[in-house]
Amino acid sequence: MRTMSSVSICEDYEDGQILEAACVAIQTGSMTPIIKQELRFLIQARRLAEGKPELSDQDVKFVPQVTMELRPEERIKKENRREQNRKAAKKFRKKQTALIRNYRKRIQQLESENTRLTSELTTLAEEKHSLQGKLKSHLDVCGCVISVLV
Known part of the structure; x- marks a missing residue:
């Protein structure tokens, strides 16, 4: 499934590696193959700019990481740590x-x-208000003068 846009983008590359990576990316729905190929080209360009020899496909491989079985004592230690x-x-x-x-x-x-x-x-x-009212009514009736601090 090659589209016209992916073909025009990849015309600069001799062997169509980026085109193959784009096809794989379209089929899998992952951008990883394109990114890997671009990284290869970038590394190659830097090496050539520095005067170093070209890398071959055998020199640059992306290999998935291999998981190893744990020994029994390591498994026990891991379980103890988890616990x-x-x-x-x-x-x-x-x-x-x-x-x-x-x-x-x-x-x-x-x-x-x-x-x-x-x-x-x-x-x-409320009590203050009531007392102030009583004081005022007392002053009105009595007529005495008291200085009030409020």
Whole structure:
């Protein structure tokens, strides 16, 4: 499945390696083959610019990483580490939960105290207003002069 745009882009390259990479990319839906080919060309251009010899396809290979089986003692060590990690994570989550619980309890205490203090402030303001009214009515009747600090 070669399109006209991919052919025109790849005309500069002699052996059509980028075209092949583009076709593989289209088939697989991954940009990796194109990126790898572009990296090859970039490395080759730098080597030539520095006066170094060209690399052949045998020199540049992208080989998937080989995974090796763990020895029994390594497997046991890995499992022990995982178990320690699970325990530590469980302990951490438990500690975080306790901290959150304590913070919520403290928030409730502070909110209830705030409500109580707001109520007390309202009561004291009403009492102040009442006392100021009584003082004013007394001054109107008595006629005495008192300096009042407000």
